[in-house]
Amino acid sequence: MKIKTLFGAMLGMLALNFGIASAAEPLAVDGSAVQLASCETCPTVCCVPPWAHRSGVFGDLLILRARDAEVGFASTVNGNVPEGRVGILDPEYDFGFRLGLAKALDNCSSLSLSYTGFFSEQNDSLDTAAPLSLTKNLVHPNEANAGTNVLSAAGEYEIDFQFADLDYRFVVLSNSRTAANVTIGARYGNLDQELSVVYAGAGLTETITTDIDFDGVGARLGFDIEHHGHRGLFVYGKTSASFLAGEFDATYLHSSTADPVRVASNWEAGRLMSIIDLELGVGWQHCSGWRVSGGYTFSSWLNTVKTADWIDAVRNNADNYRDLDDEFTFDGFVGRVEYRF
Secondary structure, eight states: OHHHHHHHHHHHHHHHHTTOSOTTSOEEEETTEEEEOOTTTOTTTSOOOTTOOOOEEEEEEEEEEEESOOEEEEEEEETTEEEEEEEEEOOOOEEEEEEEEEEEEETTEEEEEEEEEEEEEEEEEEEOOTTEEEEETTSOTTSTTTTOOBSEEEEEEEEEEEEEEEEEEEEEEEOSSEEEEEEEEEEEEEEEEEEEEEEEETTEEEEEEEEEEEEEEEEEEEEEEEEEOSTTEEEEEEEEEEEEEEEEEEEEEEEESSOSOSEEEEEEEEEEEEEEEEEEEEEEEOTTSEEEEEEEEEEEEEEEOOHHHHHHHHHTTTTTGGGOOEEEEEEEEEEEEEEEO
């Protein structure tokens, strides 16, 4: 009997050292023998691995840049020939954040609620003097003063988004140091693009303003994996896909000091917008519950309406309003501080 007990204990130790035990079957001690048991039946006596789900709070710092979203608002010309810089509103890196909390249901599953906000602003201006001038690239070509160039142009461009996520996350594969999780959840998303450009010259000031707003709700599916090494270090990767059903609402207004409404257009359409996220990084955690991580994040937004495309649709007399679908991306750095208990 003692030989059987010793043999069982040795098998249990080998399973732990070589990662044979799974998340659904962590190690438990029952009397003198080591045997496998489930997270549901022994949440208090299981040997808790470093990847185990725990309740806690977390905060993320986001440093992101919107790609493929630039708007050229003016060009420097000499007569009809380009000569000089083009005025472009191209978003740079800006700050965002994510705040959330998690509730562990057991070592292998948890619920989380989080809010994400990103707010960016880009400014640019052009000034010149005769014989050079600036074209008004965002004005409707059939507007009365469309062909009249100016000497000064300045613009401001904002791209903001917000998310509220409710997720259920659970382990699907694991050993003593590595775990893979699946996330099933719901997401509310808002995307707002606002642009304002002012052209000044010959005693007349003209302003172009556009606003594109999207609100949507839908499902979110994700997958993540993390591997823990020595001294609390770990590496991780995560990806997710969100499918938001909602509506785009876009406006365009050309006004001037002489006429408050020179050109105006409004457009609304229902869309299913897809968002694909990817994040890779490294981290460190301490047995006290503190955990820090950082990595590179990439997000692709599909079936969106971009400011440049919306302005082109208005300037082309609405020939292709129904084909307003494009994509842009966000990428940058994400850092997380988390406390688990």
